Amino acid sequence: MNGEAYSELKKKLGEKITLVAVSKTKTVEDILALYELGQRDFGENYVQELIDKHAQLPEDIRWHFIGHLQSNKVKHIISFVYLIHGVDSLKLLQDINRRAEQAGRVVDVLLQVHIGREETKFGFDAGELRKMLFMVKQSPGGWANVRIRGLMGMASNTEDPEIVTSEFRGLKALLDQWFPSDGILSMGMSGDYQLAVKEGSTMVRIGSLLFGKRG
């Protein structure tokens, strides 16, 4: 993406919406080009790729982990990851908390909610989300090294804007219910970020629109 198109997208999103540039499969040079334009938030889906890129790129990049994180891999990214978007089980949250404690950090996370129609997408439903949040609230001392900052979700992969809109609206309602003041709402990708923004997204995860189609 050229500088002009990047500035236009940033302007469209405004100050209140964080742009996470999804750089999975893209090269260090691709990332640096966007970094030079001022971009600092980058999202990756795979642990090994994230480790390699983190080692080669500037220290002030804020690395978001947006993929499905396996518990046994948490330890590899815990020392530097900025925000983990896809926490979808109690076990994963426990492992993040434990590893963060060992690393002497408090790590920010989002809980993933299953809003789309695809069965394969990860995440909690509304009932499971309630259970998780109650459990955490009951023993705040037990969770001293994670901070649940908000929610993340992916809408169905469909051309129908009404379906996508209603899924985003449902996620926003859950955010308002559980994080009424300053929750982070990570929703919207290249194909649906405009609908997401309309429905109250505070963080969009955009890959192909910035970097071109992935091979």
Ligand SMILES: *Cc1c(COP(=O)(O)O)cnc(C)c1O
């Ligand atoms: C790949 C990916 C994105 C970015 O998708 P684009 O359509 O390229 O913008 C956003 N969020 C998640 C979780 C992803 O895996």
